[in-house]
Amino acid sequence: MDKQVFEALSAETLPSRLGSNDVLKDKIGADHTHWNVREVGDGNLNLVFIVTGDKGAAIVKQALPYVRLVGESWPLPLKRSFFEYHALVRQSARDPGMIPEIYVFDMAQAIIVMEYLTPHVILRRALIEGRQLSRIGRDLGLFVARTLFRGSDLSLPTQEKKADMALFADNVELCDITENLVFSDPYFEAAMNRHTSPQLDPLVAELRADRDLKVEAQRLKHLFSAKAETLCHGDLHTGSVMVTDIETKVIDPEFAFYGPISFDIGMLLANFWMSYFSQSGHETTSGERDEMRDYLLETVDTIWHTFRAEFATLWRTERKGILYQARLFEERGDPLAAEQALNIVLDEIYREMLGFAGIEIHRRILGLAHNADFETIADPDRRASCEAKALKLGRHLAVNRHRIHCLSDIRETVERLQ
Numbered sequence: 001m002d003k004q005v006f007e008a009l010s011a012e013t014l015p016s017r018l019g020s021n022d023v024l025k026d027k028i029g030a031d032h033t034h035w036n037v038r039e040v041g042d043g044n045l046n047l048v049f050i051v052t053g054d055k056g057a058a059i060v061k062q063a064l065p066y067v068r069l070v071g072e073s074w075p076l077p078l079k080r081s082f083f084e085y086h087a088l089v090r091q092s093a094r095d096p097g098m099i100p101e102i103y104v105f106d107m108a109q110a111i112i113v114m115e116y117l118t119p120h121v122i123l124r125r126a127l128i129e130g131r132q133l134s135r136i137g138r139d140l141g142l143f144v145a146r147t148l149f150r151g152s153d154l155s156l157p158t159q160e161k162k163a164d165m166a167l168f169a170d171n172v173e174l175c176d177i178t179e180n181l182v183f184s185d186p187y188f189e190a191a192m193n194r195h196t197s198p199q200l201d202p203l204v205a206e207l208r209a210d211r212d213l214k215v216e217a218q219r220l221k222h223l224f225s226a227k228a229e230t231l232c233h234g235d236l237h238t239g240s241v242m243v244t245d246i247e248t249k250v251i252d253p254e255f256a257f258y259g260p261i262s263f264d265i266g267m268l269l270a271n272f273w274m275s276y277f278s279q280s281g282h283e284t285t286s287g288e289r290d291e292m293r294d295y296l297l298e299t300v301d302t303i304w305h306t307f308r309a310e311f312a313t314l315w316r317t318e319r320k321g322i323l324y325q326a327r328l329f330e331e332r333g334d335p336l337a338a339e340q341a342l343n344i345v346l347d348e349i350y351r352e353m354l355g356f357a358g359i360e361i362h363r364r365i366l367g368l369a370h371n372a373d374f375e376t377i378a379d380p381d382r383r384a385s386c387e388a389k390a391l392k393l394g395r396h397l398a399v400n401r402h403r404i405h406c407l408s409d410i411r412e413t414v415e416r417l418q
């Protein structure tokens, strides 16, 4: 591989450029003239190719020096590939088996070559089709608990955590995208915003004039930028999860940053609530997706309760960092102090998680990056009706999060809106 000057791959040049790599020869096939390359990227930012050969297959992902969705007018540094690679390595150590195997990383060319997940599909697509996947609640709950606990000061030696914070602190441009597109743009008439118009215009105007909501959105942005608790995935929506009936994998952590434990969980649950409200837009007869709606709310419960239970287990067994040390609690004969602190920490994560979920819902309906759950509802009246319910839930979560005592309260709100 050319280590010097960055050059974007194409389906034509890929085999000759990567064909001499021994790891790839072993995975794909020694004769690269037999490699078959297909571009599959459906994401907003990067190039993704599936490469198949005599022996097997691999995924080649390459960052471009700009945002793929927008073009060269929006530059974005190649180093996001470096952060994605380092996040993948850490996630793989913290929750083995949950991310694709990594074969090659080429920093100068911003290329990550990884395991081709097949017959996996993107979770968001599966949910739009109405597929109920029984494993994802537990797998994703464990994933967030393990990666977020094990990346924090609850677990890591403080030298290691501080060095890692310094490394990821340079992911400035991707954090800037979140800071603007998620936390600010949806709440005023920013240039790149769009929404289903004119149907949603009155509700959008109401939300943008809502002082309590704007203040909460900025408090949450403050948490996002200042609360460097753990290494977050940073883009953990249902488009970053690939599934079969028996396996769950998480991809695409290029937005990785040190932030609040609650951030990934909030973004993830928001995408299940949006899927819930989008289901009626995919029904051919009313009520056809009732079971699917139940399944989605059950999955939200399972993710959260699995997260809590696993986080508590890790708290009791792996709390080796600088925080809430056993020498003050268990080793002084006061294990209940550790349990009391655990409950306070979990409660804070819960309140923040609700807030981040609310903001994520808003930005997917009011901002630049919309999601397929709603976008694939062709009739704008039907789409707007689904989106309006989700927007109202988002407002409730963000503003009332300190008064929402448990997830079953949210289930009631969600079912009432529906």
Ligand code: ADP
Residues within 6 Å of the ligand: 040, 041, 042, 043, 044, 045, 046, 047, 048, 059, 061, 100, 114, 115, 116, 117, 118, 122, 239, 240, 251, 252, 254
């Ligand atoms: P982006 O950062 O541009 O969003 P993603 O990493 O999300 O790129 O990948 C884009 C698409 O490529 C995914 O939605 C998925 O369809 C496909 N893809 C990515 N990684 C894999 C993989 N390891 N195995 C199979 N398909 C993949």
Ligand code: MG
Residues within 6 Å of the ligand: 043, 044, 239, 240, 252
């Ligand atoms: Mg993606």
Ligand code: MG
Residues within 6 Å of the ligand: 095, 096, 097, 098
């Ligand atoms: Mg596992």
Ligand code: MG
Residues within 6 Å of the ligand: 043, 045, 235, 252, 254
């Ligand atoms: Mg991405």
